[in-house]
Structures are given as C-alpha cells and as structure tokens.
Amino acid sequence: MIDVERIVANSIPLNSEGSHVVYWMTSARRSRWNHGLDHAIDLANEANVPLIIVESLALGHRWANDRIHTFVLQGMIDNRKLFESAPLTYIPYVETKQGQAAGLLRSFTKGAVAMVIDDYPTYMPRDVAVRAMETGDCCVIAVDSNGIVPLRTPQRSFTTAYSFRRYLHKNVLGFLAKPPMAEPLKALNDLPDGKAIAEEAFARVNVPITPYEFIWRVAEASREGRDALSYLDIDHEVSPIDSTTGGSVRARTELSKFIEQRLDHYHVDRNHPERHGSSGLSPWLHFGHISSFEIVDAVLKHQKWNPMKVTPPHNGRREGWWGANEGAEAFLDQVITWRELGFIYCHQTPNHAKYETLPDWAKQTLNEHSEDERPYLYTFEELENGQTHDPLWNAAQMQLRTEGFIHNYLRMLWGKKVLEWSSDPKTACEWLIRLNDRWALDGRDPNSYTGIFWIFGRFDRGWFERAVFGKIRYMTSASTQRKFKTEDYIRKYADS
Numbered sequence: 001m002i003d004v005e006r007i008v009a010n011s012i013p014l015n016s017e018g019s020h021v022v023y024w025m026t027s028a029r030r031s032r033w034n035h036g037l038d039h040a041i042d043l044a045n046e047a048n049v050p051l052i053i054v055e056s057l058a059l060g061h062r063w064a065n066d067r068i069h070t071f072v073l074q075g076m077i078d079n080r081k082l083f084e085s086a087p088l089t090y091i092p093y094v095e096t097k098q099g100q101a102a103g104l105l106r107s108f109t110k111g112a113v114a115m116v117i118d119d120y121p122t123y124m125p126r127d128v129a130v131r132a133m134e135t136g137d138c139c140v141i142a143v144d145s146n147g148i149v150p151l152r153t154p155q156r157s158f159t160t161a162y163s164f165r166r167y168l169h170k171n172v173l174g175f176l177a178k179p180p181m182a183e184p185l186k187a188l189n190d191l192p193d194g195k196a197i198a199e200e201a202f203a204r205v206n207v208p209i210t211p212y213e214f215i216w217r218v219a220e221a222s223r224e225g226r227d228a229l230s231y232l233d234i235d236h237e238v239s240p241i242d243s244t245t246g247g248s249v250r251a252r253t254e255l256s257k258f259i260e261q262r263l264d265h266y267h268v269d270r271n272h273p274e275r276h277g278s279s280g281l282s283p284w285l286h287f288g289h290i291s292s293f294e295i296v297d298a299v300l301k302h303q304k305w306n307p308m309k310v311t312p313p314h315n316g317r318r319e320g321w322w323g324a325n326e327g328a329e330a331f332l333d334q335v336i337t338w339r340e341l342g343f344i345y346c347h348q349t350p351n352h353a354k355y356e357t358l359p360d361w362a363k364q365t366l367n368e369h370s371e372d373e374r375p376y377l378y379t380f381e382e383l384e385n386g387q388t389h390d391p392l393w394n395a396a397q398m399q400l401r402t403e404g405f406i407h408n409y410l411r412m413l414w415g416k417k418v419l420e421w422s423s424d425p426k427t428a429c430e431w432l433i434r435l436n437d438r439w440a441l442d443g444r445d446p447n448s449y450t451g452i453f454w455i456f457g458r459f460d461r462g463w464f465e466r467a468v469f470g471k472i473r474y475m476t477s478a479s480t481q482r483k484f485k486t487e488d489y490i491r492k493y494a495d496s
C-alpha cells in the first residue's frame with residue numbers, strides 16, 4: 001500500500017469497468033524501487049485488467065538534444081529486457097512531432113481504470129503530469145517516487161541544509177520504513193495481455209509505435225544512431241557521451257563499484273577533482289534509472305547498519321548521527337539532505353528557476369553591488385566555448401561540454417566565476433541555467449537549481465562583504481589550485 005502523501009489525483013474517480021491501467025513513465029524510468037510502478041501494479045491487480053507501461057520521451061522541451069535522447073533510449077533498452085518476462089505490456093515511445101505525445105497520453109486515458117504518472121517537481125515531467133491531470137479522460141494519479149521524504153509531507157519550508165537535517169533526524173527513520181518494493185514485478189498477478197489495447201490507443205490518434213530498431217540504433221550511440229536522431233527536431237550539437245551509457249543496469253554497476261571502492265574515503269576524496277571520489281550517479285538519478293531508496297539501502301547494508309545505531313540528540317549535526325563510518329555519513333548527507341532539500345524546495349516553489357525567488361538578503365546585497373566593476377566581462381558564447389583567461393574554468397566548461405558533467409567542487413567554482421564575469425547577477429543566473437541545462441546530463445533537475453541558486457546565496461548565509469559578490473560566498477581559482485591538484489585536470493580537458 002502506497003503512502004497517501006505520495007499521491008495526488010484529479011477529480012475523476014477510478015473506473016471499475018475500465019479496460020486497463022496505464023503507467024505513463026516520465027521521470028522514474030525503472031522497474032524496481034518505484035512507488036509509481038507499485039501503485040500501478042496494485043490498481044491493475046485489483047481490477048484484474050492489463051497493465052500497460054508507456055515510457056515516453058518528448059521532444060517539445062527547451063533542451064531536447066542528442067545527449068539526452070541517447071541516454072534515455074539506452075535506459076529503454078534495459079527496461080525492455082527487465083519488463084520482458086513480466087505479465088505486462090511495456091512500450092518505449094519516442095515522440096517524433098511536437099504535441100504528438102500529449103494526444104497519445106490522452107488516448108491512453110480513454111476507457112482506462114486509471115492512469116498513473118510520475119510526479120516530478122520541475123521542468124518537463126512536472127508540466128506533463130499537470131496537463132495529464134487537467135486533460136485526461138480517466139482518474140489520473142501522479143505518484144511521487146523522487147526520494148526518501150515524500151514531497152508533500154513537510155508542512156514547512158527549509159532555508160538551510162541545517163534546518164532540513166534537524167527535520168530529517170526526527171523523521172527519516174519513519175520514511176525509510178516505507179520503501180517502494182525492491183522487486184515489484186513479483187507482485188504482479190497473471191494479468192490479461194494489453195497489447196491490443198495499446199495498439200488501439202496509438203491507432204486512434206494516428207501515432208506510430210516507435211520501432212524497436214530505432215531505439216536500438218540510437219542506443220548504440222554510433223554514427224548510425226546520430227543519423228537516426230537527425231530526423232528529430234532537437235539540438236544535435238550536444239552529442240551523446242560514449243563513456244556514460246544510460247539505463248538501470250549501468251546505474252547499479254556504478255553503485256556497486258562506488259560502494260566497494262570509494263565509499264569509505266568519500267569524505268576525503270570527494271572534493272579532489274583528480275581523484276574520482278564521488279559516486280558519479282547523478283545522471284542515472286536524474287533520469288530515474290536508479291532510486292535514491294536503492295542507493296541508501298545499499299549503503300546502509302554495506303555498513304551493516306540498523307536503526308539502533310542512530311546516536312541522539314536529533315539536532316541537525318552533519319556527522320555522527322547515523323552511526324555509520326565517516327565516508328557513509330558524508331555520502332548520506334549529500335544524497336538525502338542536499339538532494340531532497342532542493343526537491344522539496346522546487347515542489348513548494350513552482351517558479352524556483354527564477355532569480356526573483358532568491359532570499360531577500362541575497363538579492364539586496366547583489367543589487368547593491370550590481371554596478372561594481374567586473375574584473376572580466378565575457379559574452380555568453382565565450383563562456384559556452386570555454387574561452388576565458390582562466391584555464392581551470394575553461395577545463396571545467398570543456399568537461400561539461402564533452403562529458404556532460406563537472407566535478408562537484410569545480411562546479412561551485414565554475415558557477416561563482418560566471419557570477420563574477422557577467423554584467424549583472426540576473427544575467428549570470430540565466431546564463432548558468434542555459435549552460436548547465438543544455439550540456440549537463442544531470443541538468444534540468446531540482447539539484448540543478450539547488451546548485452545554481454546556491455551560487456547566489458540560496459541555502460547559504462552571508463559572508464564578508466566584497467566587490468561584485470556583496471555578502472555572497474566567494475571562491476577563487478587560485479585558492480582551489482592551492483588546495484587541490486588541478487594540473488592533470490586542466491591538461492585533460494584543455495584540448496577537448
């Protein structure tokens with residue numbers, strides 16, 4: 001039974017005479033540890049009707065590009081295999097014309113018991129769920145499979161990680177006690193086949209079912225794959241990343257490697273650009289190929305943890321609460337506290353990607369310094385092409401362009417310098433969103449807006465006042481280079 005705080009529905013009741021249950025998958029793109037899938041299975045079992053899963057990839061969003069398409073289609077190949085032997089109908093669907101997916105979604109709601117859809121607090125998946133609830137012809141239920149804390153549960157907002165940690169210390173064990181099913185497909189009854197119903201839903205709106213060969217070709221990320229994508233009206237300049245393939249299988253492999261090889265040193269190595277000390281899981285987390293519940297479960301099992309190890313008081317301290325080792329404590333703080341701080345904020349603040357949502361103290365201090373002379377001023381194109389005077393910054397930007405990722409510590413520096421080198425803070429904020437969301441595999445995520453707006457003071461406090469930044473925290477490439485070895489990093493990306 002799913003926690004009621006994880007679901008929100010339109011006003012149409014369940015149709016007990018309906019012919020099928022459809023799960024429209026947009027952000028929790030996985031077959032395990034998925035509250036949305038659990039709920040769809042419950043509904044289909046109860047009504048004894050076919051369960052149809054449509055994993056949809058739309059093209060009518062601002063940052064649609066070859067990089068995102070390839071990663072998602074690679075995930076579809078995994079899902080097809082993982083769903084293959086289950087008594088359900090899985091359809092990976094790639095939109096080929098703008099607006100087509102919306103018509104198809106509505107077609108699937110006709111005659112359905114219910115539609116389950118992913119509830120995500122930002123960007124395209126959020127808009128799709130809202131539209132589905134407004135226009136669907138059946139009961140449409142948005143299910144929150146985003147993290148450990150249900151988005152709707154906290155009855156208050158959090159302005160710092162510290163205040164959220166205090167809340168977590170008091171409540172997180174209760175949330176961890178209600179995980180989604182690790183292997184939900186085992187709970188499926190032997191339901192009737194939904195293939196004919198699915199085909200009819202496509203035919204009714206004259207939308208072709210995406211040929212598997214297309215998905216397979218794109219997933220190969222070869223020249224043929226790029227050729228196949230060239231027919232779609234998306235950004236082809238942002239190319240796929242050969243070394244980072246999408247899908248739940250790769251996500252789980254990366255998780256195991258991280259836990260076995262790097263977790264114990266995470267607290268030390270995480271900030272060193274040359275050490276590859278973090279999990280690297282953000283792209284798979286972003287597309288829902290892996291759940292943070294699964295990650296936390298694996299970390300806690302590795303620590304042989306049980307709730308008796310928790311050490312009171314529940315006072316919001318960063319370390320020493322879980323009773324795990326230092327590496328695990330530091331990692332849990334990122335993957336739960338920092339990740340979910342942003343998810344909850346985005347849920348509570350629909351216009352979270354607007355400069356105006358910064359805290360008043362931050363806007364005021366930035367405003368007071370908006371006329372200060374900037375040490376360097378670059379155009380957007382110079383920044384996007386990594387053409388500044390600063391080799392470390394350029395290397396970070398080139399890593400973003402070529403690998404779809406920037407090391408976390410450098411990501412902070414990267415953002416701070418855009419604030420320093422742009423004509424005014426609002427422009428800097430818009431440019432950072434453009435750079436990050438266009439090129440980052442993990443972009444367009446609540447974490448994107450946590451990270452970018454942290455650059456401008458959200459979830460942070462005031463520091464010493466200085467030019468341009470005012471009281472906003474300041475960072476320099478020189479001090480980063482003193483703290484960490486960066487020569488190899490710069491060399492690696494200089495010519496990319």
Ligand SMILES: Cc1cc2nc3c(=O)[nH]c(=O)nc-3n(C[C@H](O)[C@H](O)[C@H](O)COP(=O)(O)OP(=O)(O)OC[C@H]3O[C@@H](n4cnc5c(N)ncnc54)[C@H](O)[C@@H]3O)c2cc1C
Nearest residue numbers: 278279280281282334335338339408415442443447448451
């Ligand atoms: C300017 C800027 C932009 C950013 N843009 C993004 C983005 O587009 N997408 C994104 O996922 N993260 C973003 N971050 C946050 C952070 O840099 C990445 O989450 C992290 O580097 C991902 O690497 P990892 O998976 O190896 O993290 P790990 O250190 O292994 O952490 C595990 C997970 O915890 C979460 N996490 C870690 N650090 C943070 C953080 N500071 N804030 C929120 N969640 C965190 C992520 O989900 C991450 O995958 C941004 C940070 C900054 C300063």
